[in-house]
Amino acid sequence: MSNEFSVCLINKMLLPVCYFLILLAIFSYLTLIVSGVLDNGTTNSYFATRSEIPEDDGVNSWLPLFFPVDAEDINYFINVEAHFFYVSFDLEKNEGEKFRKELITKATTEGLGFIHAKYTKADRAWCKLDVIPEQGPEKHIFIIGKNKENDTYYMGSISDKRELSNTNLYESWAKYCASSILF
Numbered sequence: 001m002s003n004e005f006s007v008c009l010i011n012k013m014l015l016p017v018c019y020f021l022i023l024l025a026i027f028s029y030l031t032l033i034v035s036g037v038l039d040n041g042t043t044n045s046y047f048a049t050r051s052e053i054p055e056d057d058g059v060n061s062w063l064p065l066f067f068p069v070d071a072e073d074i075n076y077f078i079n080v081e082a083h084f085f086y087v088s089f090d091l092e093k094n095e096g097e098k099f100r101k102e103l104i105t106k107a108t109t110e111g112l113g114f115i116h117a118k119y120t121k122a123d124r125a126w127c128k129l130d131v132i133p134e135q136g137p138e139k140h141i142f143i144i145g146k147n148k149e150n151d152t153y154y155m156g157s158i159s160d161k162r163e164l165s166n167t168n169l170y171e172s173w174a175k176y177c178a179s180s181i182l183f
Contacts, residue, residue: 043058043076043077043078043079044075044076044077045057045059045075045076046073046074046075047059047074048072048073048074049071049072049074050067050068050069050070050071050072050074050089051069053074058078059076059078059087060134061132061134061135062076062078062085062087062132062134062135062157063087063132063134064128064130064131064132064140064142064157065130065131065132065133066102066128066130066142067087067155068089068091068095068099070091070092070095071089071090071091072089072090072091072092073088073089073090073152074087074088074089075087075088075089076088077118084156084157085156085157086118086119086154086155086156087154087155087156088119088152088153088154088155089152089153089155090150090151090152090153091151091153092151093151096151096153099153100146102128103126103128103144104126104179105126105127105128105177105178105179106124106125106126106127106177106178106179107125107126107127107143107145107176107177107178108175108176108177108178110175110176111125111127111143111175111176111177111178112124112125112143112145114143114156114158114176115143115144115145115154115155115156116145118154118156119145119154121147121150121152121154122145122146122147122154123145123146123147123148124145124146124148125143125144125145125146126143126144126145127141127142127143127144127173127176127177127178127179128141128142128144129141129142129173130142139169140157141157141158141169141172141173141176141177142155142156142157142158143155143156143157143158143176158172158176
């Protein structure tokens with residue numbers, strides 16, 4: 001065998017091995033992120049009921065005043081650096097009906113898309129403006145979604161730390177919420 005043929009044969013044999021190793025490395029990295037071993041800045045937690053959330057837990061610094069005290073099966077995702085917050089929770093039928101009556105402003109298609117990007121089961125959505133007591137008097141826009149087939153609600157905040165008087169908050173309301181009235 002000539003040296004050129006040997007080098008060519010070795011290269012052809014090594015190429016699939018290299019592809020395999022690259023794919024294995026990518027898969028391992030993604031698995032570590034999903035399992036929480038590598039920190040992507042997101043905190044995920046679960047609580048069976050609202051009363052089980054410790055007062056000093058960080059989730060309290062993201063919950064608005066209107067968050068139901070009777071919420072159950074609470075799953076939340078917070079990323080402080082990216083300033084996003086998502087939570088899903090269940091309400092018993094009667095409590096869900098009371099909560100639903102507080103949701104007056106329907107979300108636009110973009111508002112539904114916002115919550116649907118995280119929770120694909122949400123098929124309708126509303127907007128709510130409220131304060132987060134732990135963050136001060138500034139108001140925040142929340143998108144609340146629901147699937148008509150169950151008693152699970154999905155919520156995310158599209159606001160950041162900008163004050164209500166900031167033009168961007170008004171623009172976000174106009175983009176995600178069907179009403180032009182903020183109050």
